[in-house]
Amino acid sequence: MSASPILQLESIEVVYEQVILAVHGVSLEVGAGQVVALLGANGAGKSSTLKAISSLVRAERGAVTAGRIRYQGADITHAAPDALVRGGLVQVLEGRHCFAHLSVEENLLTGGFVGKPGRQALKAGLEQIYHYFPRLKARRKSLAGYSSGGEQQMVAIGRALMARPRLVLLDEPSMGLAPLIVDEIFEIVAQLNRVEGVSFLLAEQNARVALRHAHHAYVLESGRVVADGSAAELDARGDIHDLYLGGIAA
Ligand code: ATP
Secondary structure, three states, rough: OOOOOEEEEEEEEEOOOOOOOOOOEEEEEOOOOOOEEEEOOOOHHHHHHHHHHHHHHHOOOOOEEEEEEOOOOOOOOOHHHHHHHHEEEEEEEEOOOOOOOOOOOHHHOOOOOOOOOOOHHHHHHHHHHHOOOHHHOOOOEEEEEOOHHHHHHHHHHHHHHHOOOEEEOOOOOOOOOOHHHHHHHHHHHHHHHHOOOOOEEEEEOOOOHHHHHOOOOEEEEEOEEEEEEEHHHHHHHHHHHHHHHOOOOO
Protein backbone atom coordinates (compact mmCIF):
# COMPACT_ATOMS: atom_id res chain seq x y z
CA MET A 1 0.00 0.00 0.00
CA SER A 2 1.54 3.32 -1.07
CA ALA A 3 0.15 5.92 1.39
CA SER A 4 1.65 5.83 4.89
CA PRO A 5 -0.75 3.96 7.16
CA ILE A 6 -3.14 5.81 9.45
CA LEU A 7 -4.30 2.44 10.85
CA GLN A 8 -2.51 -0.90 11.20
CA LEU A 9 -3.87 -4.14 12.63
CA GLU A 10 -1.31 -6.82 13.39
CA SER A 11 -2.76 -10.32 13.86
CA ILE A 12 -5.64 -9.28 16.09
CA GLU A 13 -7.93 -11.72 17.80
CA VAL A 14 -11.37 -10.83 19.19
CA VAL A 15 -13.12 -13.04 21.72
CA TYR A 16 -16.63 -12.54 23.17
CA GLU A 17 -17.66 -13.80 26.61
CA GLN A 18 -14.15 -15.29 26.94
CA VAL A 19 -15.02 -18.20 24.61
CA ILE A 20 -16.46 -17.06 21.26
CA LEU A 21 -13.60 -16.46 18.83
CA ALA A 22 -14.96 -13.96 16.27
CA VAL A 23 -11.75 -12.61 14.69
CA HIS A 24 -8.70 -14.76 14.25
CA GLY A 25 -5.31 -13.22 13.36
CA VAL A 26 -6.54 -10.34 11.20
CA SER A 27 -3.87 -8.00 9.82
CA LEU A 28 -4.75 -5.01 7.68
CA GLU A 29 -3.77 -1.44 6.88
CA VAL A 30 -5.55 1.76 5.96
CA GLY A 31 -3.30 4.24 4.18
CA ALA A 32 -3.73 7.90 5.19
CA GLY A 33 -6.30 9.41 2.85
CA GLN A 34 -7.59 6.06 1.61
CA VAL A 35 -10.93 4.29 1.51
CA VAL A 36 -10.50 0.64 2.45
CA ALA A 37 -13.32 -1.91 2.28
CA LEU A 38 -13.74 -4.88 4.58
CA LEU A 39 -15.91 -7.37 2.71
CA GLY A 40 -17.51 -10.64 3.70
CA ALA A 41 -20.80 -12.39 4.35
CA ASN A 42 -22.98 -12.21 7.43
CA GLY A 43 -21.01 -13.21 10.52
CA ALA A 44 -17.59 -13.05 8.82
CA GLY A 45 -16.27 -10.77 11.58
CA LYS A 46 -16.46 -7.34 9.94
CA SER A 47 -18.31 -5.56 12.77
CA SER A 48 -16.15 -7.24 15.40
CA THR A 49 -13.02 -5.99 13.64
CA LEU A 50 -14.35 -2.42 13.53
CA LYS A 51 -15.44 -2.54 17.17
CA ALA A 52 -12.05 -3.90 18.16
CA ILE A 53 -10.45 -0.81 16.61
CA SER A 54 -12.87 1.65 18.27
CA SER A 55 -12.72 -0.30 21.57
CA LEU A 56 -16.55 -0.60 21.48
CA VAL A 57 -16.19 -4.39 21.54
CA ARG A 58 -15.81 -4.10 25.32
CA ALA A 59 -19.40 -2.87 25.62
CA GLU A 60 -20.47 -6.29 24.29
CA ARG A 61 -18.40 -8.40 26.69
CA GLY A 62 -15.73 -8.76 24.03
CA ALA A 63 -11.98 -8.17 24.11
CA VAL A 64 -8.96 -7.97 21.85
CA THR A 65 -7.03 -10.94 23.24
CA ALA A 66 -4.04 -10.94 20.90
CA GLY A 67 -2.30 -8.70 18.39
CA ARG A 68 -1.83 -4.98 18.15
CA ILE A 69 -3.74 -2.01 16.74
CA ARG A 70 -1.91 1.20 15.78
CA TYR A 71 -3.47 4.52 14.87
CA GLN A 72 -1.18 7.21 13.48
CA GLY A 73 1.70 5.11 14.75
CA ALA A 74 0.49 4.89 18.39
CA ASP A 75 -0.59 1.64 20.03
CA ILE A 76 -4.35 1.98 20.70
CA THR A 77 -5.11 -1.70 21.33
CA HIS A 78 -6.45 -0.97 24.80
CA ALA A 79 -7.33 2.73 24.46
CA ALA A 80 -10.59 4.13 25.87
CA PRO A 81 -13.27 4.75 23.21
CA ASP A 82 -13.73 8.43 24.16
CA ALA A 83 -9.98 9.08 23.87
CA LEU A 84 -10.08 7.61 20.36
CA VAL A 85 -12.93 9.92 19.35
CA ARG A 86 -10.98 12.93 20.70
CA GLY A 87 -8.04 11.70 18.62
CA GLY A 88 -10.10 11.68 15.43
CA LEU A 89 -11.08 8.00 15.17
CA VAL A 90 -14.88 7.65 15.04
CA GLN A 91 -17.16 4.70 14.32
CA VAL A 92 -20.58 4.82 12.65
CA LEU A 93 -22.34 1.74 13.98
CA GLU A 94 -24.35 -0.68 11.87
CA GLY A 95 -28.06 0.12 11.99
CA ARG A 96 -27.73 3.91 12.04
CA HIS A 97 -28.74 4.51 15.68
CA CYS A 98 -30.30 7.95 15.46
CA PHE A 99 -32.10 9.55 18.39
CA ALA A 100 -35.64 9.22 17.01
CA HIS A 101 -37.15 11.95 19.24
CA LEU A 102 -34.52 14.56 18.40
CA SER A 103 -34.50 16.63 15.24
CA VAL A 104 -31.99 15.93 12.48
CA GLU A 105 -29.96 18.98 13.58
CA GLU A 106 -30.05 17.99 17.25
CA ASN A 107 -28.78 14.54 16.27
CA LEU A 108 -25.89 16.12 14.37
CA LEU A 109 -25.07 18.36 17.32
CA THR A 110 -24.75 15.35 19.65
CA GLY A 111 -21.63 14.42 17.68
CA GLY A 112 -20.14 17.88 17.92
CA PHE A 113 -19.24 18.31 21.57
CA VAL A 114 -15.90 16.54 21.42
CA GLY A 115 -13.20 18.95 22.63
CA LYS A 116 -15.81 21.48 23.91
CA PRO A 117 -16.18 23.59 20.75
CA GLY A 118 -17.64 27.11 20.82
CA ARG A 119 -20.90 28.13 19.17
CA GLN A 120 -19.11 29.29 16.00
CA ALA A 121 -17.26 25.98 15.61
CA LEU A 122 -20.52 24.03 15.98
CA LYS A 123 -22.20 26.26 13.41
CA ALA A 124 -19.29 25.78 11.00
CA GLY A 125 -19.48 22.00 11.57
CA LEU A 126 -23.19 21.97 10.72
CA GLU A 127 -22.65 24.08 7.61
CA GLN A 128 -19.98 21.67 6.40
CA ILE A 129 -22.32 18.71 6.86
CA TYR A 130 -25.21 20.48 5.13
CA HIS A 131 -22.86 21.21 2.25
CA TYR A 132 -22.23 17.48 1.75
CA PHE A 133 -25.75 16.35 2.71
CA PRO A 134 -28.16 18.97 1.34
CA ARG A 135 -31.08 16.62 2.14
CA LEU A 136 -30.28 17.01 5.83
CA LYS A 137 -30.38 20.79 5.60
CA ALA A 138 -33.87 20.60 4.11
CA ARG A 139 -34.98 18.31 6.94
CA ARG A 140 -33.01 19.80 9.78
CA LYS A 141 -36.02 20.63 11.97
CA SER A 142 -37.79 17.30 11.38
CA LEU A 143 -37.64 14.47 13.89
CA ALA A 144 -34.99 11.95 12.91
CA GLY A 145 -37.46 9.15 13.65
CA TYR A 146 -39.67 10.33 10.77
CA SER A 147 -36.77 10.41 8.28
CA SER A 148 -36.20 7.73 5.64
CA GLY A 149 -33.57 5.01 6.15
CA GLY A 150 -31.21 6.78 3.78
CA GLU A 151 -31.58 10.08 5.60
CA GLN A 152 -30.97 8.35 8.94
CA GLN A 153 -27.78 6.84 7.54
CA MET A 154 -26.75 10.33 6.43
CA VAL A 155 -27.49 11.65 9.94
CA ALA A 156 -25.34 8.88 11.45
CA ILE A 157 -22.43 9.73 9.14
CA GLY A 158 -22.94 13.48 9.62
CA ARG A 159 -22.92 13.06 13.40
CA ALA A 160 -19.57 11.27 13.18
CA LEU A 161 -18.21 14.08 10.97
CA MET A 162 -19.13 16.66 13.63
CA ALA A 163 -16.23 15.24 15.67
CA ARG A 164 -13.85 16.28 12.83
CA PRO A 165 -12.45 12.76 12.36
CA ARG A 166 -9.35 11.71 10.46
CA LEU A 167 -10.53 8.10 10.22
CA VAL A 168 -14.15 6.92 10.10
CA LEU A 169 -15.08 3.27 10.66
CA LEU A 170 -18.31 2.82 8.74
CA ASP A 171 -20.32 -0.34 9.35
CA GLU A 172 -22.65 -1.52 6.53
CA PRO A 173 -23.77 1.88 5.24
CA SER A 174 -25.84 0.19 2.51
CA MET A 175 -27.87 -2.04 4.83
CA GLY A 176 -31.56 -2.07 3.92
CA LEU A 177 -31.33 0.89 1.53
CA ALA A 178 -32.44 1.22 -2.09
CA PRO A 179 -29.61 1.10 -4.67
CA LEU A 180 -29.98 4.77 -5.67
CA ILE A 181 -29.63 5.93 -2.06
CA VAL A 182 -26.68 3.60 -1.53
CA ASP A 183 -24.96 5.15 -4.56
CA GLU A 184 -25.69 8.64 -3.23
CA ILE A 185 -24.19 7.80 0.17
CA PHE A 186 -21.07 6.22 -1.33
CA GLU A 187 -20.59 9.24 -3.62
CA ILE A 188 -20.64 11.50 -0.58
CA VAL A 189 -18.16 9.25 1.24
CA ALA A 190 -15.86 9.42 -1.80
CA GLN A 191 -16.15 13.22 -1.85
CA LEU A 192 -15.39 13.53 1.86
CA ASN A 193 -12.34 11.39 1.23
CA ARG A 194 -11.17 13.39 -1.81
CA VAL A 195 -11.96 16.89 -0.59
CA GLU A 196 -11.59 16.70 3.19
CA GLY A 197 -8.94 13.95 3.26
CA VAL A 198 -10.95 11.78 5.68
CA SER A 199 -9.84 8.12 5.60
CA PHE A 200 -12.49 5.38 5.75
CA LEU A 201 -12.51 1.73 6.74
CA LEU A 202 -15.91 0.46 5.68
CA ALA A 203 -17.46 -2.91 6.32
CA GLU A 204 -19.83 -4.02 3.58
CA GLN A 205 -21.69 -7.06 2.35
CA ASN A 206 -22.47 -5.13 -0.83
CA ALA A 207 -19.12 -5.79 -2.54
CA ARG A 208 -20.21 -4.30 -5.85
CA VAL A 209 -20.68 -0.77 -4.55
CA ALA A 210 -17.83 -0.95 -2.01
CA LEU A 211 -15.27 -2.04 -4.62
CA ARG A 212 -16.38 0.75 -6.89
CA HIS A 213 -15.47 3.39 -4.30
CA ALA A 214 -12.60 1.85 -2.31
CA HIS A 215 -8.88 1.99 -3.07
CA HIS A 216 -8.09 -1.32 -1.42
CA ALA A 217 -10.14 -4.17 0.02
CA TYR A 218 -9.87 -7.15 2.35
CA VAL A 219 -12.17 -10.15 2.26
CA LEU A 220 -13.02 -11.82 5.58
CA GLU A 221 -14.33 -15.32 6.07
CA SER A 222 -14.91 -16.92 9.48
CA GLY A 223 -12.86 -14.23 11.19
CA ARG A 224 -9.81 -14.48 8.88
CA VAL A 225 -8.56 -12.47 5.92
CA VAL A 226 -8.83 -14.76 2.89
CA ALA A 227 -7.93 -12.23 0.18
CA ASP A 228 -6.80 -8.67 -0.22
CA GLY A 229 -5.69 -6.36 -3.00
CA SER A 230 -6.52 -3.16 -4.80
CA ALA A 231 -10.25 -2.77 -5.36
CA ALA A 232 -9.70 -3.12 -9.11
CA GLU A 233 -7.73 -6.37 -8.68
CA LEU A 234 -10.34 -7.95 -6.42
CA ASP A 235 -13.18 -6.80 -8.60
CA ALA A 236 -11.57 -8.48 -11.60
CA ARG A 237 -11.25 -11.82 -9.80
CA GLY A 238 -14.32 -13.85 -10.61
CA ASP A 239 -13.40 -16.52 -8.04
CA ILE A 240 -13.53 -13.95 -5.23
CA HIS A 241 -16.97 -12.82 -6.31
CA ASP A 242 -18.22 -16.39 -6.58
CA LEU A 243 -16.70 -17.72 -3.37
CA TYR A 244 -16.98 -14.87 -0.92
CA LEU A 245 -19.03 -12.02 -2.26
CA GLY A 246 -22.27 -13.75 -3.11
CA GLY A 247 -21.54 -13.95 -6.82
CA ILE A 248 -22.44 -10.28 -7.32
CA ALA A 249 -20.66 -9.25 -10.49
CA ALA A 250 -19.52 -5.63 -10.85
P1 ATP B 1 -22.90 -8.88 10.17
O1 ATP B 1 -22.91 -8.28 8.83
O2 ATP B 1 -24.01 -9.85 10.39
O3 ATP B 1 -22.78 -7.88 11.29
P2 ATP B 1 -20.13 -9.40 10.55
O4 ATP B 1 -19.23 -9.83 9.43
O5 ATP B 1 -20.06 -7.99 10.95
O6 ATP B 1 -21.60 -9.80 10.21
P3 ATP B 1 -19.72 -10.03 13.31
O7 ATP B 1 -20.98 -9.33 13.72
O8 ATP B 1 -18.44 -9.40 13.65
O9 ATP B 1 -19.75 -10.35 11.75
O10 ATP B 1 -19.76 -11.51 13.91
C1 ATP B 1 -18.66 -12.41 13.88
C2 ATP B 1 -18.94 -13.57 14.80
O11 ATP B 1 -18.95 -13.10 16.15
C3 ATP B 1 -20.29 -14.24 14.56
O12 ATP B 1 -20.13 -15.62 14.74
C4 ATP B 1 -21.18 -13.65 15.64
O13 ATP B 1 -22.17 -14.57 16.04
C5 ATP B 1 -20.18 -13.42 16.78
N1 ATP B 1 -20.59 -12.27 17.61
C6 ATP B 1 -20.75 -11.01 17.18
N2 ATP B 1 -21.11 -10.19 18.20
C7 ATP B 1 -21.19 -10.97 19.30
C8 ATP B 1 -21.50 -10.73 20.68
N3 ATP B 1 -21.79 -9.51 21.11
N4 ATP B 1 -21.46 -11.78 21.53
C9 ATP B 1 -21.14 -13.02 21.09
N5 ATP B 1 -20.82 -13.32 19.81
C10 ATP B 1 -20.84 -12.32 18.92
